[in-house]
Amino acid sequence: MLDRTAFHYDNGALFCEGVALKDLASRWGTPLYVTSKHSIEDRYREFEAAFSGLEHFTCYSVKANFNLSVIKTLGDLGCGCDVNSAGELFRALKAGVPGSRIIFAGVGKRPDEISYALLSGVLMLKAESLSELRAIDAIAAERGLTAPVALRINPNVTAETHPYITTGDSKEKFGIDEAELPEVFSLLGELQHVRLVGLDMHIGSQIFDPEFYVAAITKLLDIFNYSRSKGFGVEFLDIGGGFPATYDPMKPETPLDRFADKIIPMLKPTGVKVIFEPGRFLLANASVLLTRILYRKRNHTGKEFFVVDGGMTELIRPALYQSHHEVLSVTRHDETVVADVVGPICESSDFFARQRAIGDAPEGELLAVMTVGAYGAVMSSNYNGRLRPAEVMVEGSDVQVIRRRESFEQLIQNEV
Ligand SMILES: Cc1ncc(COP(=O)(O)O)c(C=O)c1O
Numbered sequence: 408m409l410d411r412t413a414f415h416y417d418n419g420a421l422f423c424e425g426v427a428l429k430d431l432a433s434r435w436g437t438p439l440y441v442t443s444k445h446s447i448e449d450r451y452r453e454f455e456a457a458f459s460g461l462e463h464f465t466c467y468s469v470k471a472n473f474n475l476s477v478i479k480t481l482g483d484l485g486c487g488c489d490v491n492s493a494g495e496l497f498r499a500l501k502a503g504v505p506g507s508r509i510i511f512a513g514v515g516k517r518p519d520e521i522s523y524a525l526l527s528g529v530l531m532l533k534a535e536s537l538s539e540l541r542a543i544d545a546i547a548a549e550r551g552l553t554a555p556v557a558l559r560i561n562p563n564v565t566a567e568t569h570p571y572i573t574t575g576d577s578k579e580k581f582g583i584d585e586a587e588l589p590e591v592f593s594l595l596g597e598l599q600h601v602r603l604v605g606l607d608m609h610i611g612s613q614i615f616d617p618e619f620y621v622a623a624i625t626k627l628l629d630i631f632n633y634s635r636s637k638g639f640g641v642e643f644l645d646i647g648g649g650f651p652a653t654y655d656p657m658k659p660e661t662p663l664d665r666f667a668d669k670i671i672p673m674l675k676p677t678g679v680k681v682i683f684e685p686g687r688f689l690l691a692n693a694s695v696l697l698t699r700i701l702y703r704k705r706n707h708t709g710k711e712f713f714v715v716d717g718g719m720t721e722l723i724r725p726a727l728y729q730s731h732h733e734v735l736s737v738t739r740h741d742e743t744v745v746a747d748v749v750g751p752i753c754e755s756s757d758f759f760a761r762q763r764a765i766g767d768a769p770e771g772e773l774l775a776v777m778t779v780g781a782y783g784a785v786m787s788s789n790y791n792g793r794l795r796p797a798e799v800m801v802e803g804s805d806v807q808v809i810r811r812r813e814s815f816e817q818l819i820q821n822e823v
């Protein structure tokens with residue numbers, strides 16, 4: 408796994424690109440998110456190369472990591488953005504991505520969010536229900552605009568992944584049900600202020616088997632043909648994100664080529680531009696969470712704990728999805744101990760790893776929780792009065808703070 412990322416040991420010390428993680432912790436404290444700029448750029452190039460045989464546009468799914476510097480890194484390479492709220496739209500625009508490269512998605516957009524998206528000139532807004540289509544039309548009419556919309560279809564495909572992150576199944580809240588399509592197209596014929604530009608799907612996240620895409624794209628293409636039969640051609644077919652990352656070296660990600668080999672022959676004959684919305688694939692590998700070992704202890708059964716200064720408030724994925732993250736000692740120790748790595752939060756679900764072989768590092772040393780660039784820092788919270796951590800971005804031997812650590816004053820600044 409390490410070879411695929413910018414994180415590597417050099418003389419027994421773990422590095423991010425050209426910088427020793429130990430030095431970053433001394434300078435900026437812990438817990439600390441460390442992000443490799445080259446990793447993001449490399450993964451984007453890998454993605455673009457895999458789908459180079461298809462006319463497409465890649466819109467980074469900002470929800471994976473909304474840091475301005477992350478968005479800017481991808482925006483500078485020509486990537487667009489998929490945003491899920493007014494706040495994410497604000498961030499994407501602030502990072503310098505023009506509205507014309509932004510897609511506004513989300514199952515529950517408020518009227519003010521729809522207005523903001525329209526006034527920002529987004530490439531398209533996704534509509535996820537009949538009511539939302541009407542709402543977009545009404546808001547566009549008030550503004551004297553025509554809204555470019557894509558219909559998000561629920562293809563009723565249950566992609567195999569964690570049940571909390573499968574989104575293309577009819578029992579989930581996402582998208583328009585196939586049975587509603589006749590009504591949707593007749594409504595589209597009546598509405599004066601929306602213009603259908605795309606058909607869209609997103610079946611979930613961390614999907615290993617390309618066959619789920621095949622099943623969902625088959626549905627999308629049926630709907631594409633139906634749409635054309637109703638007189639609605641589209642400019643874009645948006646197949647969402649979901650491409651996997653390697654968290655556990657024993658469960659390596661499916662190479663992108665295996666997705667491309669299935670997806671390209673299905674979509675190319677349409678002649679329509681394809682939109683991708685990867686989040687995790689681009690970002691997961693790019694960051695580690697550095698945390699310091701506060702205490703080690705052993706109970707009467709012999710069970711070992713590393714109590715560290717980071718927890719579920721900085722990285723909730725293990726608590727929420729029982730997700731696997733490698734935990735490496737920042738100074739290499741050849742001896743290992745089987746232990747739980749737990750945080751300071753008052754919840755039993757506050758762990759990074761359970762019964763894992765960890766380098767036998769003493770109290771005061773550092774651990775790196777790996778593969779946290781996607782859905783890591785963005786899902787952090789102030790629970791238990793915690794300060795959101797600092798984040799740094801490394802580029803070669805250069806280090807920039809891309810988010811300062813929160814202060815106590817910031818914890819209470821909106822309270823009376
Ligand atoms: C609509 C949409 N697009 C793209 C993504 C990004 O997914 P992933 O990070 O798995 O690529 C998500 C998140 O699941 C999403 O909801």
Ligand SMILES: N[C@@H](CCCC[NH3+])C(=O)O
Pocket residue numbers: 470572574612724728781782
């Ligand atoms: N937050 C999830 C991914 C959600 C994808 C958005 N629909 C994770 O950490 O894996």
